Amino acid sequence: MPKLSERSARMPESPIRKLVPLAEQAVKKGIKVHRLNIGQPDIHTSPEAMQAIRNIKAPVIEYTHSAGLESLRKKLVEYYKRFDIDVTPDDMIITTGGSEAISITLLACLNPGDEIIVPEPFYANYFSFATTSDVNVTPITSVIDNNYALPSIEAFESKITNRTKAIIICNPNNPTGYLYSREELEQIRHLVKKHDLYLLADEVYRELVFDGEYFPAMHLKGIEDNLILIDSMSKRYSATGLRTGALVTKNKDLINTALKFGQARLAPPYVGQIAGEAAIDTSTQYLNEVHAEYKKRRDFIVDALNKMEGVVCPMPKGAFYCMAKLPVDDAEKFCQWILSDFSYNNQSVMLAPASGFYSTKNSGKQEVRLAFVLNVDELKESMECLKHALLQYPGRDLEATSSLIQKSSVNIGI
Amino acid sequence: MPKLSERSARMPESPIRKLVPLAEQAVKKGIKVHRLNIGQPDIHTSPEAMQAIRNIKAPVIEYTHSAGLESLRKKLVEYYKRFDIDVTPDDMIITTGGSEAISITLLACLNPGDEIIVPEPFYANYFSFATTSDVNVTPITSVIDNNYALPSIEAFESKITNRTKAIIICNPNNPTGYLYSREELEQIRHLVKKHDLYLLADEVYRELVFDGEYFPAMHLKGIEDNLILIDSMSKRYSATGLRTGALVTKNKDLINTALKFGQARLAPPYVGQIAGEAAIDTSTQYLNEVHAEYKKRRDFIVDALNKMEGVVCPMPKGAFYCMAKLPVDDAEKFCQWILSDFSYNNQSVMLAPASGFYSTKNSGKQEVRLAFVLNVDELKESMECLKHALLQYPGRDLEATSSLIQKSSVNIGI
Numbered sequence: 001m002p003k004l005s006e007r008s009a010r011m012p013e014s015p016i017r018k019l020v021p022l023a024e025q026a027v028k029k030g031i032k033v034h035r036l037n038i039g040q041p042d043i044h045t046s047p048e049a050m051q052a053i054r055n056i057k058a059p060v061i062e063y064t065h066s067a068g069l070e071s072l073r074k075k076l077v078e079y080y081k082r083f084d085i086d087v088t089p090d091d092m093i094i095t096t097g098g099s100e101a102i103s104i105t106l107l108a109c110l111n112p113g114d115e116i117i118v119p120e121p122f123y124a125n126y127f128s129f130a131t132t133s134d135v136n137v138t139p140i141t142s143v144i145d146n147n148y149a150l151p152s153i154e155a156f157e158s159k160i161t162n163r164t165k166a167i168i169i170c171n172p173n174n175p176t177g178y179l180y181s182r183e184e185l186e187q188i189r190h191l192v193k194k195h196d197l198y199l200l201a202d203e204v205y206r207e208l209v210f211d212g213e214y215f216p217a218m219h220l221k222g223i224e225d226n227l228i229l230i231d232s233m234s235k236r237y238s239a240t241g242l243r244t245g246a247l248v249t250k251n252k253d254l255i256n257t258a259l260k261f262g263q264a265r266l267a268p269p270y271v272g273q274i275a276g277e278a279a280i281d282t283s284t285q286y287l288n289e290v291h292a293e294y295k296k297r298r299d300f301i302v303d304a305l306n307k308m309e310g311v312v313c314p315m316p317k318g319a320f321y322c323m324a325k326l327p328v329d330d331a332e333k334f335c336q337w338i339l340s341d342f343s344y345n346n347q348s349v350m351l352a353p354a355s356g357f358y359s360t361k362n363s364g365k366q367e368v369r370l371a372f373v374l375n376v377d378e379l380k381e382s383m384e385c386l387k388h389a390l391l392q393y394p395g396r397d398l399e400a401t402s403s404l405i406q407k408s409s410v411n412i413g414i
Numbered sequence: 415m416p417k418l419s420e421r422s423a424r425m426p427e428s429p430i431r432k433l434v435p436l437a438e439q440a441v442k443k444g445i446k447v448h449r450l451n452i453g454q455p456d457i458h459t460s461p462e463a464m465q466a467i468r469n470i471k472a473p474v475i476e477y478t479h480s481a482g483l484e485s486l487r488k489k490l491v492e493y494y495k496r497f498d499i500d501v502t503p504d505d506m507i508i509t510t511g512g513s514e515a516i517s518i519t520l521l522a523c524l525n526p527g528d529e530i531i532v533p534e535p536f537y538a539n540y541f542s543f544a545t546t547s548d549v550n551v552t553p554i555t556s557v558i559d560n561n562y563a564l565p566s567i568e569a570f571e572s573k574i575t576n577r578t579k580a581i582i583i584c585n586p587n588n589p590t591g592y593l594y595s596r597e598e599l600e601q602i603r604h605l606v607k608k609h610d611l612y613l614l615a616d617e618v619y620r621e622l623v624f625d626g627e628y629f630p631a632m633h634l635k636g637i638e639d640n641l642i643l644i645d646s647m648s649k650r651y652s653a654t655g656l657r658t659g660a661l662v663t664k665n666k667d668l669i670n671t672a673l674k675f676g677q678a679r680l681a682p683p684y685v686g687q688i689a690g691e692a693a694i695d696t697s698t699q700y701l702n703e704v705h706a707e708y709k710k711r712r713d714f715i716v717d718a719l720n721k722m723e724g725v726v727c728p729m730p731k732g733a734f735y736c737m738a739k740l741p742v743d744d745a746e747k748f749c750q751w752i753l754s755d756f757s758y759n760n761q762s763v764m765l766a767p768a769s770g771f772y773s774t775k776n777s778g779k780q781e782v783r784l785a786f787v788l789n790v791d792e793l794k795e796s797m798e799c800l801k802h803a804l805l806q807y808p809g810r811d812l813e814a815t816s817s818l819i820q821k822s823s824v825n826i827g828i
Contacts (some may be wrong), residue, residue: 128678241684264542270655
C-alpha cells in the first residue's frame with residue numbers, strides 16, 4: 001500500500017468533531033445529547049435566504065464567475081458600507097465558506113515553512129489550513145486570567161522571526177468571545193506595517209457583538225496592501241450549510257492571484273450565492289431578534305457556569321461561544337466521560353475540549369468551549385447536566401481552578 | 415507590500431477563462447459570442463434536482479457531516495451498483511465538486527516534490543491542484559495522429575522515477591474525448607501495482623459515452639488500496655453549480671485521512687447535497703435525451719470541423735469535448751484574434767487554446783478544445799463563423815496540419 005503524505009500525519013482531527021462517535025453511541029443508548037460542541041445554531045435560517053432558494057428561477061444550476069456572481073459582490077459592497085468599510089466588487093472573491101478564503105490566502109501569500117502568528121486559543125481549523133499549505137503556526141497565548149485579552153505588543157513582537165509572514169486575528173473571537181479594542185488593533189497595525197506582514201482579519205461574527213464596539217480591521221490606515229478580510233454568511237444568517245464566504249482585500253496583486261486559485265476550483269456554489277445575496281436584505285427585525293436571543297443565551301449560560309463550584313467562565317463580548325475552566329484533571333477526558341459513562345435524567349452534553357484550540361502543548365487542559373447555539377430551555381437542561389457531571393466525575397479537581405477563582409471575581413461572570 | 419508566495423507565480427491562469435475579458439469586450443461591441451470554451455452545458459438541470467432545491471424543507475441550512483450526508487452516500491452506493499462498482503457509504507466522502515476530491519487526494523497522498531504522471535493533453539486544473547499541493551506534474555504525451563490514445567506502457571514506465579507517487583487518468587477524457595479500453599486500463603493497473611502508486615480515476619463523464627464501452631477503474635483487481643475514484647454530479651445532471659462531488663476509495667487509511675482534510679473545511683454545501691441525492695433518481699428518459707442530444711451535437715460539430723480546409727478533429731468517444739488541430743500559426747493568438755478583430759454576421763466564437771492542456775512546452779500550439787455544450791443551431795452558427803475566421807485569419811497556415819491530413823483519413827471524422 002502506498003504511503004500517505006507527511007502532512008497527513010500532521011493534520012489534526014477536528015477537536016470539535018472527534019467526540020462524534022461517543023455521542024452517537026450515547027444516542028443509541030437512548031440518551032439525549034445536548035450539542036454545545038459545534039457552532040451550528042438551531043436558529044432558523046434568514047427567511048430571505050430560504051425564499052431565494054425555494055424560488056430559484058434559473059433552468060440550469062451553472063458555474064458562476066470564479067470570483068462569484070457580480071450581483072452578489074455588488075450587494076456585499078452595500079453590506080460593508082453599513083460598517084463604513086469601503087470596497088468595490090473587484091476587491092473580493094466569493095469563496096466556499098470563510099474556510100476557503102483562509103486557505104486561498106495562505107496558499108497565495110505564504111511559502112512552505114513560513115510562519116503565521118495566531119493568538120491562542122484559536123479557531124482550530126486555522127491550524128488545519130496552515131498544515132495543508134505547509135505553513136507553521138506560531139501561537140501567542142492569551143489567558144483566561146485576563147479574559148483572553150490580546151497579549152502585550154512586546155510579547156507579540158518577540159514572536160516575529162525572519163520567516164514570519166502573517167498574523168491572523170478573529171474578531172469577535174472564536175473560541176473566546178473576546179472583542180478586540182481599537183487600541184489593540186492599532187498596535188497590531190503598527191507591527192504589520194513595521195514588519196511588512198499580512199494581516200488576516202476573520203470577522204465573521206461582526207453582527208454578534210453584545211458589549212463594546214466592533215472595530216473593523218478595514219478601518220486601519222496605511223496597511224491596505226497587507227490586509228485581508230475573511231468573511232462568511234454562515235453565522236449571521238444562521239446558514240452554515242450555504243458555504244458562502246468572501247476574501248476581501250485592496251491588494252490588487254493578491255486579488256488577481258487569489259482568482260487564479262479560485263479558477264482552479266471553477267466557482268463557489270451557485271445556490272449558496274443566490275441565497276447569500278438575498279440574505280443581505282434580511283430584515284432588521286430578524287437580525288435584532290437573533291442578536292437578542294444570543295444575548296439571552298449568553299447571559300444565562302455564563303451565569304449558570306460561574307455558579308457551579310470551581311467553574312470559571314469569562315463573559316464573552318461577541319460571537320456565540322464561551323470558554324470555561326472546569327475543576328477537572330483533564331477536560332478532554334471529562335468530555336469523553338460525560339458522553340460514555342454519565343447521564344443525568346437520561347441526558348448528556350457534548351462540549352469541545354479546549355486543548356484543540358491551542359498549539360502550545362499541554363495548554364487549556366482544564367478548559368472547554370461551549371457554543372450557545374441552543375435555546376435557553378435546552379441550555380438549562382445542559383447546565384443542570386453539566387453541574388451533576390462535574391460533581392460525579394472521578395477526576396474532579398477543585399485545585400485546578402481555585403487560584404483563578406480567588407484572583408478574579410471582577411473579570412468573570414455577570 | 416509583502417511578497418506573494420512562490421507557488422502563486424507558478425499557479426497558471428485558467429486557459430479556459432483567460433479569454434473572458436476579450437469576450438466581454440466583443441459583447442460590448444454588440445457581437446454575439448458562442449461560448450465553446452468551457453464545459454458549461456445549456457441543457458436544463460435534472461428536474462429531480464431542481465425540485466429538491468425548490469422543495470427544501472429544513473428550517474436551517476446547516477453543516478452536514480464532514481463526509482457528507484449519510485443519505486446521499488447511501489444513494490451513491492446504489493448509483494455505483496448500476497456500474498457494478500461495489501462500495502459502501504464509508505468508502506467515500508462527499509466533496510465540493512470533483513475539484514475538491516482531487517485536491518484532497520493530492521494533499522493526503524503526495525509530499526511536496528513528489529510526482530504525478532498525467533497523460534497530456536489533460537484537464538488544465540490538474541496542473542493547478544498539483545501546484546497548490548507543491549506536487550510536480552510529469553506529462554506523458556498522447557498525440558492527435560493516434561486519436562490521443564494512451565501512449566505505450568513502456569513510454570509510461572519510462573516516466574516513473576523514485577519521486578513518482580501517482581497517476582491520474584480521466585476516462586472518458588476531458589479534453590480529448592478519448593475512452594480508455596479495458597486493455598489500456600489493465601496495463602495501467604500493472605504499473606500501479608508494480609510500482610505501488612496511487613491511481614486517481616476521474617470518471618465524471620461516465621454517463622456520456624457514445625462509442626465503445628466504459629470500463630470503470632474500480633473493476634481493476636488487486637489495487638484496491640491504490641485506487642481513488644474522483645466523481646462529480648456536475649456533468650451528468652447538468653448542474654455544474656451544485657459543487658457536489660465525491661472521493662471514493664477502499665483504502666481505509668486514506669478515507670480516514672481525507673476526512674481530516676474534510677473536517678478542516680467543515681462540510682460540503684448542504685443544498686448541493688440535497689439536490690445531488692435527488693438527482694440520482696433522475697429519470698432514464700432525461701438521461702437518454704441528454705445523451706442523444708450530446709451525440710447529435712458531437713456528430714454535427716466533428717463533421718463540420720473536418721469539412722473545413724486544413725482542420726483535423728478526431729472523433730471523441732465520450733464526454734462533451736473535441737480537440738481540433740487548426741491551420742493556424744498559433745491557436746492562442748487565433749483564439750484572441752477571433753474575439754478581438756473578427757466577427758461574421760455579428761457573431762464570434764470563444765474556444766479554449768489547447769496549450770493550457772499541455773505541460774510540455776510548445777505542445778498543442780495549433781490545437782483548440784471545443785465543448786459542444788450548445789444546441790445544434792448555435793453550433794451551426796459557430797462553425798460557420800469559425801470557417802470564415804480561419805479563411806480570414808492573417809496567421810493562416812495550411813502547412814501546419816497538411817501532413818496529418820494526408821496521413822490519417824481513417825482515424826478522423828465520421
